[in-house]
Amino acid sequence: MIEWLVLGALALAGGASSSGSRSSSSGSRSPAPFDTGEYRRKKEADEAAWRAGWEHEVDRTRWIPQSVAHRIIETYPLPGADRTYFMTSIEKPAKLKELLAEFAAHNLQHLAERKAALKPFFDTVEKNPLTDEQMDACICFDDAVQIVAAAGSGKTSTMVAKAGYALQEGLVAPEQILVLAFNRDAAKELDARIQTRLAQFEGVDRIMARTFSAFGLSLIGEATGRRPSLAPWVGSQTDEVAKIVEIVEDLRRSDPAFRKDWDVFRTVYGRDLDRWSAPRDKANPSIITTNGERVKSDEERIIANWLFHHGVSYEYERRYEHDTVTSRHGQYKPDFYYPDVRLYHEHFALNREGRPPPHFDGDYLGERRWKQGLHQERGTDLFETTSYEIRSPGSFDRLRQELEARGLSLHHDPDRTGKGPPPPTISQLASTLRTFQQHVKGSGLTIAQIRAAIPAGSDDAYTARLTRFVDLYERISAEWEDRLRAIECIDFDDMIVAAAEHLEAGYESPYTLILADEFQDSSRGRVRLLKALLKSRGHDARLCVVGDDWQGINRFAGADLSVMSHFKASFEHSTRVMLSTTFRCPARLSEAASAFVQANPRQIPKTVVTTNDYEGPSLVAYASETSEASTSLLHDHLDALRKQVASGALHGSNGHRPRVMLLGRYNRDRPADIGRWQRSFASAFDLEFRTVHASKGLEADYVMLVNLTEGLMGFPAKQTDDSVLDLAMPEPDPFPMSEERRLFYVALTRAKRQVRMYTTIGEPSRFLMELANGGHLRIRTTGGLLEPCPSCRSGHLKLIDGRNGTFQACSRSPSCRFKRNIAVRSGSPSAGNDRIGAPMKAGCRCPICGTGTLILRDSGPYDPFLGCSEYPRCRARALPLEAARI
Numbered sequence: 001m002i003e004w005l006v007l008g009a010l011a012l013a014g015g016a017s018s019s020g021s022r023s024s025s026s027g028s029r030s031p032a033p034f035d036t037g038e039y040r041r042k043k044e045a046d047e048a049a050w051r052a053g054w055e056h057e058v059d060r061t062r063w064i065p066q067s068v069a070h071r072i073i074e075t076y077p078l079p080g081a082d083r084t085y086f087m088t089s090i091e092k093p094a095k096l097k098e099l100l101a102e103f104a105a106h107n108l109q110h111l112a113e114r115k116a117a118l119k120p121f122f123d124t125v126e127k128n129p130l131t132d133e134q135m136d137a138c139i140c141f142d143d144a145v146q147i148v149a150a151a152g153s154g155k156t157s158t159m160v161a162k163a164g165y166a167l168q169e170g171l172v173a174p175e176q177i178l179v180l181a182f183n184r185d186a187a188k189e190l191d192a193r194i195q196t197r198l199a200q201f202e203g204v205d206r207i208m209a210r211t212f213s214a215f216g217l218s219l220i221g222e223a224t225g226r227r228p229s230l231a232p233w234v235g236s237q238t239d240e241v242a243k244i245v246e247i248v249e250d251l252r253r254s255d256p257a258f259r260k261d262w263d264v265f266r267t268v269y270g271r272d273l274d275r276w277s278a279p280r281d282k283a284n285p286s287i288i289t290t291n292g293e294r295v296k297s298d299e300e301r302i303i304a305n306w307l308f309h310h311g312v313s314y315e316y317e318r319r320y321e322h323d324t325v326t327s328r329h330g331q332y333k334p335d336f337y338y339p340d341v342r343l344y345h346e347h348f349a350l351n352r353e354g355r356p357p358p359h360f361d362g363d364y365l366g367e368r369r370w371k372q373g374l375h376q377e378r379g380t381d382l383f384e385t386t387s388y389e390i391r392s393p394g395s396f397d398r399l400r401q402e403l404e405a406r407g408l409s410l411h412h413d414p415d416r417t418g419k420g421p422p423p424p425t426i427s428q429l430a431s432t433l434r435t436f437q438q439h440v441k442g443s444g445l446t447i448a449q450i451r452a453a454i455p456a457g458s459d460d461a462y463t464a465r466l467t468r469f470v471d472l473y474e475r476i477s478a479e480w481e482d483r484l485r486a487i488e489c490i491d492f493d494d495m496i497v498a499a500a501e502h503l504e505a506g507y508e509s510p511y512t513l514i515l516a517d518e519f520q521d522s523s524r525g526r527v528r529l530l531k532a533l534l535k536s537r538g539h540d541a542r543l544c545v546v547g548d549d550w551q552g553i554n555r556f557a558g559a560d561l562s563v564m565s566h567f568k569a570s571f572e573h574s575t576r577v578m579l580s581t582t583f584r585c586p587a588r589l590s591e592a593a594s595a596f597v598q599a600n601p602r603q604i605p606k607t608v609v610t611t612n613d614y615e616g617p618s619l620v621a622y623a624s625e626t627s628e629a630s631t632s633l634l635h636d637h638l639d640a641l642r643k644q645v646a647s648g649a650l651h652g653s654n655g656h657r658p659r660v661m662l663l664g665r666y667n668r669d670r671p672a673d674i675g676r677w678q679r680s681f682a683s684a685f686d687l688e689f690r691t692v693h694a695s696k697g698l699e700a701d702y703v704m705l706v707n708l709t710e711g712l713m714g715f716p717a718k719q720t721d722d723s724v725l726d727l728a729m730p731e732p733d734p735f736p737m738s739e740e741r742r743l744f745y746v747a748l749t750r751a752k753r754q755v756r757m758y759t760t761i762g763e764p765s766r767f768l769m770e771l772a773n774g775g776h777l778r779i780r781t782t783g784g785l786l787e788p789c790p791s792c793r794s795g796h797l798k799l800i801d802g803r804n805g806t807f808q809a810c811s812r813s814p815s816c817r818f819k820r821n822i823a824v825r826s827g828s829p830s831a832g833n834d835r836i837g838a839p840m841k842a843g844c845r846c847p848i849c850g851t852g853t854l855i856l857r858d859s860g861p862y863d864p865f866l867g868c869s870e871y872p873r874c875r876a877r878a879l880p881l882e883a884a885r886i
C-alpha cells in the first residue's frame with residue numbers, strides 16, 4: 001500500500017472528485033457564519049480564479065507528486081483577498097491538506113487506470129507477472145519514494161520494472177535514468193537485467209547503472225575535467241584495515257607517547273564493557289582475565305588485566321586472613337589482595353551517587369559497610385574502587401598512586417601473556433577504527449563533534465575507553481589523511497562528499513529518475529549525494545529507493561541504518577510503499593524469521609505474507625556432543641538428500657536442480673571436506689559454502705547453518721556491537737546484538753524450503769535457543785530433545801541425579817539458577833500413574849519415590865516406557881530417552 005494514498009482513499013470515500021474544478025464547500029475549512037447565496041457565489045468565484053492561476057502547473061494525465069500541492073500553496077495567494085497573516089496561517093495548512101487529498105484521490109484513480117492499461121507490459125516486463133504491490137511501486141512517481149521490502153519480495157524485479165515503466169510511459173529518456181547500487185556485483189546484475197528485460201526500448205544502453213562510488217568518481221571527473229585517483233589501498237575492507245594496521249605500527253615506532261597510549265588501550269580497554277544498569281547477559285557465564293582467573297564481573301576483569309599488564313602481583317578472591325564465619329556470614333574473600341604490600345582491594349558496582357545498579361538485590365550497601373567495619377576492626381588495609389571511577393577517564397589513577405605510595409613500581413608490559421584470552425589484536429582494533437572512520441567521514445563529523453558526543457554523567461557510558469579511543473582515532477585519521485595527500489589521492493568517503501559538493505555548488509545532474517538499491521546499506525554521505533542529485537534538477541527529478549531495514553548488515557562498512565527510519569525527515573514530500581509478499585520462504589519460516597528480527601523494536605514493522613506453500617518442516621536444528629560430530633551429522637544429512645534425489649523422491653523448486661547452501665558466520669566455518677562433498681554430491685544437487693554476509697541476495701532450496709554456537713567466534717559474534725560506533729551515529733541502536741540479529745535473519749531468509757541448523761550441546765547459540773523458546777523449532781540431539789531454559793532463555797535443561805531424585809537444571813548453572821522437579825502428577829485417577837515430565841534414561845533413580853530405579857518395559861500393548869522398580873507401590877512412568885529421539 002502507498003502511504004500517502006490513504007488520504008486519497010478517504011477523499012474519494014467522502015465524494016471528492018479529482019477533476020480540476022471543485023466546490024469550495026467540499027473541503028474549505030473557512031468559517032462561514034453568514035453563508036448567504038451571494039457569499040457562496042463570491043467564494044466559488046475566488047476559488048475558481050485561484051485554481052485557474054495554477055492549473056497549468058498540474059499534469060492530470062500523470063501521477064501528481066506531493067511537491068506540486070506544496071508549491072501551489074507557497075506560490076499562489078489563497079483564494080479571496082485581504083487576508084491577515086493570522087487568517088493565512090490558519091487556512092494554509094487546511095488548504096494544503098485539501099489539495100493533497102485531491103491529488104491523492106487523482107493518483108489512486110491513475111494507479112488503477114495504469115495498472116489496467118499496462119497489464120500486458122507488467123505481465124511480461126519481468127520473468128513473472130508483477131504483483132499488485134510491485135505495480136504500485138512502479139507507478140508511484142512521488143518526489144521521493146521509499147520502498148520498504150521484505151526478503152525475497154522481488155526488489156530487483158521491481159527496480160527493473162520501474163525503469164521500464166518510466167520508459168514505456170515516456171516519463172523519462174533512457175539517459176535520464178540513474179540506477180545506483182551498493183556493490184559492484186549488484187550494479188552488474190541490475191545492468192544485465194535492465195539490458196535483457198528492457199531490450200525493446202531504444203537507447204536502453206544509455207541507462208546508467210553504477211555503484212555509488214563509481215558514479216561519484218565519474219561525476220567529479222565531469223564536473224572538474226580532472227578525474228581524481230583513488231588511493232591504491234581503498235576499495236577492499238581487508239586492504240583498508242591493513243592500512244590502519246600499518247599506520248598504527250609506524251606511529252608506535254616513531255612516537256613513544258602514541259605507543260604507550262595504544263598499548264594500554266589494547267591490553268586494558270580493548271574490549272567493551274556491558275552497560276552498568278543492565279543485568280549481566282547470562283549466556284556469557286564465564287568472564288576470564290588475561291591471567292586466566294574466572295571473575296564475577298567485566299569491571300573486575302578490567303582491573304585484573306590492568307594489574308596483570310602492569311606487573312602487579314595480586315590474588316583474586318583469596319580467603320581473608322581472619323575467620324569470618326558466623327550464622328549470618330560465610331568466609332569473607334575480598335576481590336583482590338596485593339601480597340607484596342598486604343593490601344586488600346574491594347571493587348563495588350556503585351555509580352556516581354554511590355547507588356548499586358537497579359537489578360541488584362539484597363543489601364549491597366549494608367554488605368559494603370560490613371566489609372569496611374571488618375577491616376577497621378581487624379586493622380587490615382582496604383582500598384576501594386567503584387564502577388563510576390573505573391569507567392571515568394582517570395580510572396586507575398588512584399590505584400596506581402596507592403600502589404606506588406606503598407613502594408610498588410609499575411611498568412606496563414603489552415606483551416605479557418597469561419592463561420586467559422589475550423587482548424584484541426592490532427588488526428581487530430584496526431577494523432573497529434576503520435568502521436568508525438567510515439561513519440565519521442561519511443557524516444562529515446569533526447573530532448570536536450565526536451568528543452561532544454561522549455556521554456557525560458551517564459552510569460552506562462564507559463568514558464575511560466571512549467575518550468582514549470577518540471584520542472587514538474584523532475592521531476590515526478590525521479595520518480591517514482596525510483598519506484592520501486602525499487600521493488594526491490582520495491578515498492571513497494571523500495569521493496561521495498566531493499561529488500555531493502559539486503552538485504551543491506551548481507553542477508547540474510542530467511538524471512531525472514534516480515533509483516537506489518539496498519538503501520539500508522547507505523551511509524549519511526550517500527544520502528547527501530542523493531539529496532544533491534534531486535536538488536540539482538529543481539522540481540523535475542524523482543527518487544525511488546528500495547531497502548529492507550531487517551537486512552541492514554553493513555554497519556562495519558559505514559552503513560547507517562537510521563537512513564531508513566529517517567527517510568521522511570531526509571527527503572521532503574516522501575511516500576513509503578511496502579513490498580510485503582515474499583516469493584521465497586515458506587510461511588512458518590517467514591513467520592519465525594519476522595518475529596525474530598522484530599524483537600528489536602527499532603526495526604520498521606511489517607507483516608510478511610508468502611506465496612510459497614511448502615508445508616514440510618522449514619526450521620530444524622541438531623545439537624551434537626562435539627563440532628566434529630556435528631560435521632559428520634551434516635555429511636550424513638547431505639548424503640540422505642542425495643539418496644532422496646537419486647530415488648526421485650526429491651526435486652528442486654521450479655524444475656531446477658536442488659540447491660544447497662552451507663552458511664557460516666565466518667570463512668573459518670567452511671567444512672574442511674567441502675570440495676570432496678561437492679564432487680560426491682554433484683550428481684544430485686548444487687552445493688556451496690558461503691559466509692552469511694556473502695549470501696545476501698541469494699537463495700537456495702536448503703540452507704544449512706553450520707557452527708551455530710556461542711563464543712568469541714560464534715554466532716552471534718561478540719565484537720560487532722562496539723559502543724564506540726555510537727559516537728558517530730545519529731541514532732545509536734541500543735538493542736543488544738542488533739546487527740548480528742539482522743545477519744541471522746538474512747541467513748534464515750535464504751531458504752526456499754528448509755533451514756537446518758547445526759550446533760553443539762554445550763554451547764548452542766542464544767539465537768537458536770531463542771527460536772526454540774519461541775516455539776519455532778525443536779533442537780534434536782542424539783539423546784532426545786534439547787529443551788531451552790525458560791528462565792535465562794539461552795541455556796538448556798539437563799537432567800541431574802540429585803540426593804533426592806532426578807531434576808532438571810539449566811546448563812548455565814550457576815549463572816542461571818533455574819531448577820525444575822520433573823515429577824508431574826498427571827495420570828488419570830483410574831490409572832493412578834505419575835507421569836514424569838521429561839524423557840529419562842533407563843537405570844536412573846525414580847524421581848517420584850526416590851528409591852526405585854526406572855526400568856524399560858517393552859512388552860504388552862503399550863509403546864516401550866520406563867516404569868519404577870517399586871511398582872505397584874510407585875506408579876511412575878516416563879518416556880525413555882531413546883524413544884524421544886526423532
Ligand SMILES: Nc1ncnc2c1ncn2[C@@H]1O[C@H](COP(=O)(O)OP(=O)(O)OP(=O)(O)O)[C@@H](O)[C@H]1O
Nearest residue numbers: 128129130131150151152153154155156157583697
Ligand atoms: N512477481 C513475482 N512473482 C513470482 N515470483 C517473483 C516475482 N517477483 C520476484 N519473484 C521471484 O522472487 C524471488 C526473489 O526475488 P529477488 O531475489 O529479486 O528478491 P529480493 O527482494 O531482492 O530478495 P533479498 O532481499 O532476499 O535479496 C526470485 O526467485 C524472483 O524470481
